[in-house]
Structure formats: C-alpha cells, structure tokens
Amino acid sequence: MKAARFDYIRPRTVQEVLDHLAEHGDEAKVIAGGQSLVPTMNVRLAAPAVLIDINHVEELSGIEADKGTLRIGALTRHAEIAASETVAAHAPLLSMAAPWIAHEAIRNRGTFGGSLATADPASEWPACATVLDATIHLVSARGTRQVAAGDFFQGVYETAIEPDELLTHVEIPAIGEGYRAGFSEFARRKGDYASVGVAVQGRVGASGAIGRLLKRGEGRLHDLRIAFFGVAARPMLATAAAAALEEQPLDESTLKAAQEALPTDFTPMEDLYMSSAAKAHLARVLLGRVMTTLYHGEGR
Amino acid sequence: MEPIHEITLTVDGEQTTRRVTARRSLADFLREDLGLTGTHVGCEQGVCGACTVRFNGEQIRACLMFAVQADGARVDTVEGLTETGDLTRLQEAFHRNNALQCGFCTPGMLIAASDLLIRNPDPDREEIRAGLSGNYCRCTGYHAIVDAVAEAAQNGKEAEQ
Ligand SMILES: Cc1cc2nc3c(=O)[nH]c(=O)nc-3n(C[C@H](O)[C@H](O)[C@H](O)COP(=O)(O)OP(=O)(O)OC[C@H]3O[C@@H](n4cnc5c(N)ncnc54)[C@H](O)[C@@H]3O)c2cc1C
Ligand code: FES
Ligand code: FES
16 A cells, blocks of 8 residues: 655754644654654555655764753654664663664664654563653753653553644753663564563662772662563663662672562563463563673673 | 645765655665665664665664765765775675565665674674674574674685774
C-alpha cells in the first residue's frame, strides 16, 4: 500500500515549525527520520493532512557537552550517537545501547527525538533516558517546558507531548566519577525490537574517595538505576531489585536477592511472541548478565 | 488537485529535475519515474531491505523516504554503483558463491554489504551477519551470502597489499 495524500512543508527554523503546528494542530505531523511514521503512513494507520519535515532545521541536531550536562538535539540520528566520542565520555550507556537499535540503514535516518516521541515500549532510548534521568525539552507557540523522562513516557506510544509541541533536545547529566553503565537485551533477531531489555547505571566503590582505587570485581554497589523495557507499557524502574543490591558487593546471594525482587517491580506484559512467564525469566537472566558485566567487566 | 513539487537531485551521478506528488516514495520514484528498477520494493515497512540505496553516501531505506525529501540530495542505486565499478568485487564474489537465487534481495544485500566493508574492511562472520541483519533473503541463502561477503573482504585486503 502507499501513503495517502498530504501537503508537504519544509521549514528551516524551529519558529516556522511551531507556526505550522499551531496553524494545523491535530491535522499535522512532524516527520524526523520517518522510520516509525512512514511505515504507519504506508499502511494508512497514519494519514496526516500536513507533513512538516524537520530534517532541514539545523538547530535541532547535534551533540554537545557543557558543565556536566550532555545535550542531544532531537534530530540527532541513532548512528551519530553510536559514533560520538562525546556521548561515550558523558553517557556511555547510550553508546552501549545504540548498536541494538534496528539496523545500520535505519540508524542512519532514525532520530533520538523521534524515538522518544514514538515511545515504543520495546525501544531502547526511552529506557536509557529513564535511567539517566534525562530532561526532555518541549516547545510550542505557547512557550517552552521541560519534562523529566520519568514523567514523559505515559503508555504504549503515549507521551507528555501535546499535538502542537516539538521536542527540541534532551539534557542528560554526565556520568559521575566511579559510576558505570550496563546494557543488555534479548531480541528474536539482531536489530529487532527487544523482547526484554535492561539499562543500568550506578556507582561501584566504597563510600567516599577511596572508591576510585578499587579494582574490577571489588567494592559495593551504590545508587543503581535499573530500567527494564519490553515488559510494560513504558520503561519500568526496578527499584526493589536496585534496593536489594544497594551497599552490597555483587556475589551470588545478592544477585539472587535482586532477581527475586523483580516480581515486586513488575509482572511483564506478554506480547505477540512471548508469554509473561518467559519474559519474567528473561528479565532475571538479563539482570544477572548486565550486573555481572558492570561489576566485573571491562570498560566504563 | 494534489500539489506537485519540483525536485532536483543527483541519481547515480546524473542530475535530474522531476515533478512529484509529496506522497511518492523515493523507491517508487526511482523505479517508476526514472526506470531504475534495480532498487526493489518488498515490504514498504523498512523491514526487508530490498529497497536499500545510498543517500548522501549513507545506506537508507528508499521505501521510508518520500522523493520530495530527496530534493538536493545525492542518491546512488545498485545500478550506478555497478557502473562505477564500486560493487565489482562483491558482485563477483556473489556470483562465484551462488549467493543469489531469485535475486530479489541482491541489490539491497550489495548496498548493505558495500556499506559494511567501507566501515569495516575486515569483518568476521559475526560482523557480516550483523551487517546484513536488516536484509531478508526469502530464498534463505544466507550462508552463501555471508561466504561471498567474506570472500570479497579477503580479496579487497589482498588487492590492498
Ligand atoms: C525495521 C525497523 C526496525 C526498528 N527497530 C527498532 C529497534 O530495535 N529499537 C528502536 O528503538 N527503534 C526501532 N525502530 C524505530 C526507529 O528507531 C525510529 O527511528 C524511531 O522509533 C523513530 O524516530 P524517527 O526519527 O524515525 O521518527 P519519525 O518516524 O519521523 O516520527 C515518529 C513519531 O514521532 C514524532 N516526532 C518525531 N520527531 C519529533 C520531534 N522532534 N518532536 C515531536 N514529535 C516528533 C512524529 O510526528 C511521529 O509521530 C525500527 C524501525 C524499523 C523500520
Ligand atoms: S521495501 Fe523497503 S525495506 Fe522492504
Ligand atoms: S535470492 Fe531470492 S530473496 Fe534472496
């Protein structure tokens, strides 16, 4: 099938985008990478009367780090994030997650903002944004506002974005001294959306400065943020599992306690391919993998 | 009347100006307006990879872009890349390894494989599989395709030395 007819607009500035959104309201849709929107247009699940192409709005792309904050423009492609040294230095979790998103051809077009705005429950960026406590910047003709990732994702394909709003950029606190990131996912095929995935960041060390001297496989876990995706309508913070690991070294018994806490955090929703019980099992396995790599493994 | 847009772009090295409706996909534009039927259309969902082309040098799905969005861009298809010889080593390796059966997936495979070899001239089999994971072969001749890409990489290395 082919897309239904629409009017096409190619603005150059955020202000022009906002004017068009204010004028056309619900009738209009922004197109960024098109990697989620166009498939739905091609089967006419989506049929916007007006398509606002933001690919030529330069102020919406780019990656910058300043004073402990990483800023990623909405139009930044998945592939740019995957290749960015600035991202690797300030938010290594994103560098770890990027290769799991779709395939090269899709990563070359798909955007960070588009993925957050789509809010697919099995997608990687929303879970990472939740772990990293990202702040999502929205703007409309009515003004600007900022939404914490924890409040932004509201349901399956549902976010805090209003129809006249544009996501301009995301701010992420840079990873702190002694902190490490971890990412793991199970998908039916490389590049598919996750069946279950997990993103983690936390500190390994003693309390205080001595923590920096610790070797791999030593020290206690602190301040962990663990988010699972593919298990619920939106990314789920596993706070009970994190609590079971807090102040503990990672050994068999603490890991087991954390895995056993997972049912307190969520009961996975089944999908077309996998039962709730199978996902619960995978969540336990992935938690074990990601924590073991984070604690004992190489890299940040 | 459906609005018509005039676009100018460079396809396979040749500049062309055409009039298109906004909803014309880049894949359909290449095939039906320019007669470049080397680019195939399968799923129109971004899933099968048959429509993969280079857009400003990077591989993309031509079914997930509208032709009007390619105004001002450079698009390279399997046909142009064959003519310039960019794909010769891969095409020979595909031929030698029987890496095509019906051939439907082949143009997309060639673009994806050439893109992989540009980024990683010496991939192992796992990396080749990952690099081609976005391209379906419904004849399922994956082993032969991986063999062909490995051979092309090897021949590329030898040619370098
Ligand atoms: C075969 C295939 C496999 C995929 N696999 C994965 C995967 O494994 N993991 C994954 O996470 N994703 C996957 N994707 C989706 C891909 O990551 C998309 O790029 C992403 O979900 C949407 O980003 P986009 O820039 O393409 O957005 P678009 O498709 O352009 O837009 C999607 C929606 O977001 C809105 N939007 C976009 N940008 C903005 C903005 N700045 N402000 C407000 N609204 C905006 C649009 O109006 C639209 O409603 C896959 C896609 C395909 C085709
Ligand atoms: S036709 Fe474009 S990916 Fe299948
Ligand atoms: S050779 Fe037939 S689809 Fe691949």
